[in-house]
Amino acid sequence: MVKKNFKLLYSIPVIVAALGYFVDIYDLLLFSIVRIPSLISMGVAEADLQTQGEHLLRWQMAGLLLGGLIWGILGDKRGRLSVLFGSILLYSLANIANGFAATVEQYAWLRFIAGIGLAGELGAGITLVSETLPSNLRGYGTTIIATVGLMGAVVANYLSRLYDWQTSYFIGGGLGLMLLVARVSVFESGIFLQTKEKAVQRGNFFQLFTNKRRFTKFMGSIFIGLPIWFSIGILLTFAPEFAKPEGLNIVGKVISGDAVMFGYIGLAMGDLTSGLVSQLLGSRKKVVAVFISLTLAFILLYLYMPVRTASFFYFTCFVLGVGIGYWALFVTIAAEQFGTNLRSTVATTVPNFIRGTVIPLTILFKFLRVDLGLGMINGALIVGVATIIIAFIALRAIDETFGRDMNFEEVD
Numbered sequence: 573m574v575k576k577n578f579k580l581l582y583s584i585p586v587i588v589a590a591l592g593y594f595v596d597i598y599d600l601l602l603f604s605i606v607r608i609p610s611l612i613s614m615g616v617a618e619a620d621l622q623t624q625g626e627h628l629l630r631w632q633m634a635g636l637l638l639g640g641l642i643w644g645i646l647g648d649k650r651g652r653l654s655v656l657f658g659s660i661l662l663y664s665l666a667n668i669a670n671g672f673a674a675t676v677e678q679y680a681w682l683r684f685i686a687g688i689g690l691a692g693e694l695g696a697g698i699t700l701v702s703e704t705l706p707s708n709l710r711g712y713g714t715t716i717i718a719t720v721g722l723m724g725a726v727v728a729n730y731l732s733r734l735y736d737w738q739t740s741y742f743i744g745g746g747l748g749l750m751l752l753v754a755r756v757s758v759f760e761s762g763i764f765l766q767t768k769e770k771a772v773q774r775g776n777f778f779q780l781f782t783n784k785r786r787f788t789k790f791m792g793s794i795f796i797g798l799p800i801w802f803s804i805g806i807l808l809t810f811a812p813e814f815a816k817p818e819g820l821n822i823v824g825k826v827i828s829g830d831a832v833m834f835g836y837i838g839l840a841m842g843d844l845t846s847g848l849v850s851q852l853l854g855s856r857k858k859v860v861a862v863f864i865s866l867t868l869a870f871i872l873l874y875l876y877m878p879v880r881t882a883s884f885f886y887f888t889c890f891v892l893g894v895g896i897g898y899w900a901l902f903v904t905i906a907a908e909q910f911g912t913n914l915r916s917t918v919a920t921t922v923p924n925f926i927r928g929t930v931i932p933l934t935i936l937f938k939f940l941r942v943d944l945g946l947g948m949i950n951g952a953l954i955v956g957v958a959t960i961i962i963a964f965i966a967l968r969a970i971d972e973t974f975g976r977d978m979n980f981e982e983v984d
Contacts, residue, residue, distance in 0.1 A: 644919070912980065933955055
């Protein structure tokens, strides 16, 4: 029986969700990887690359915020599969169109549209797998999804070296369209179909705000992930700027794509480790607490690294990725906190809302760095430590959900 249960980890929903997240991460991180060459080809001056990059990143994250809300509600109202199909079709077409962008304005709008599409993939996949697998395998399933998916950043960096930035976008869009064929064989969640027959509200986003405990869990589920996207959205994405003399003064050239790639290799290893340790300890919260602590240590290592060479810089990006490698646990916890009639709404909005925090984080970072004149290192230190403190406070607000039965509804 145990062996039979473990075979479920290789079932079609898990495989397709993992491949879907792979394409999702490829497309999401491709902008960070090709940011500099794509903007240079559009005539952006070198002095404006960081400012324009932050501008475009905010547009992409704004799309993720809006898309998280749209797809999350649709996932609870129409079903998990409708989101998987709709979201991947939208971001695939948007990324193909992105390859034809000729101006920064066009680039911004297409990153916004792609962001809306990218918002649906992870939440819907995690929700479907969480409701399909037995409770003793749920953590393994979501760990597989995250570990396979995060390697999409590695492939994106590799292909960006072989092809120009336009072709890299075309490849991402093409991979997404190919994945639609595999989606045909995926079946809908049985738990969702049972809830669909009941007289209960589904996908009512405002239900999250009508109950104090529910609201507290929702906000806690979001903010435990804040250090993850500070590290990705600022430290990894703007690695070349941190490496300059006014920052860390790194000896040797630092390439954005390589920094993101090493960070995501570490993130994949961290997700694999945190998922397995969570299963062994029978706890989600204890493991998240450990990894938030590791993230603080590795943020400090990044900002005050004792060896200022490019190779050590990349090593620091790798260990920083390991520290933030509780992404799979973060999304799993969100899915497990809430009943079936709100699960997709929460599991889809939570990761995208936390991705969307890159907008205020980059604005705050720029204010500290430029307006207050604190510089790259001190500005990043203040923002980074603040995200760690908020994450620990948020962790206290959520429930321990390991082994929880997923067949329940949220009722007022």
